[in-house]
Amino acid sequence: MNENFRKLAKNYARLYIQIARAVADRCGQKGVEAIRMGLREYALERGARIRKRVDDLGLPPDIQNYYEHFDNPLSDAGFKMDLVLSGWNARGEVSHCPFAEIWKKMGEEELGQLYCQVDYDMLEGYNPVLRLERSTNILKGDKSCVFNWSRKGKSDVE
Secondary structure, three states, rough: OOOHHHHHHHHHHHHHHHHHHHHHHHHHHHHHHHHHHHHHHHHHHHHHHHHHHHHHOOOOOOOOHHOOOOOOOOHHOOOEEEEEEEEEEEEEEEOHHHHHHHHHHHHHHHHHHHHHHHHHHHHHHOOOOOOEEEOOHHOOOOEEEEEEEOOOHHHHOO
């Protein structure tokens, strides 16, 4: 684990929550909606950049290539994730999230969960035929975040 990157990730988590809290406090529900839309645009763009990298290499835009060409070294940031990749399908379990650690200490689980939507939006920006289901979330009191990725069925994308 890269200690400097871990510190940067924790500072990023603090920055996000301070900005989100200020906007939510001053603007109410419209502010929360603006935060959500800003996060969505950020995530869609990140997903599209990963897709471009995968396309440029001539690889299929499956979940395996999404993570093999991801734009952040998650383990260097302090995330602890067991990930099993198999082409279009994958299962991951995050047992430690440095963002959740910070947000829980600050009592900001709700705004933190708003940020967690980034996972869905990045995947959509990368390849909209992929589906993510997160069955548990540390910020909801679960011991881990469990992710399951799969390819949508033909009827899902028509």
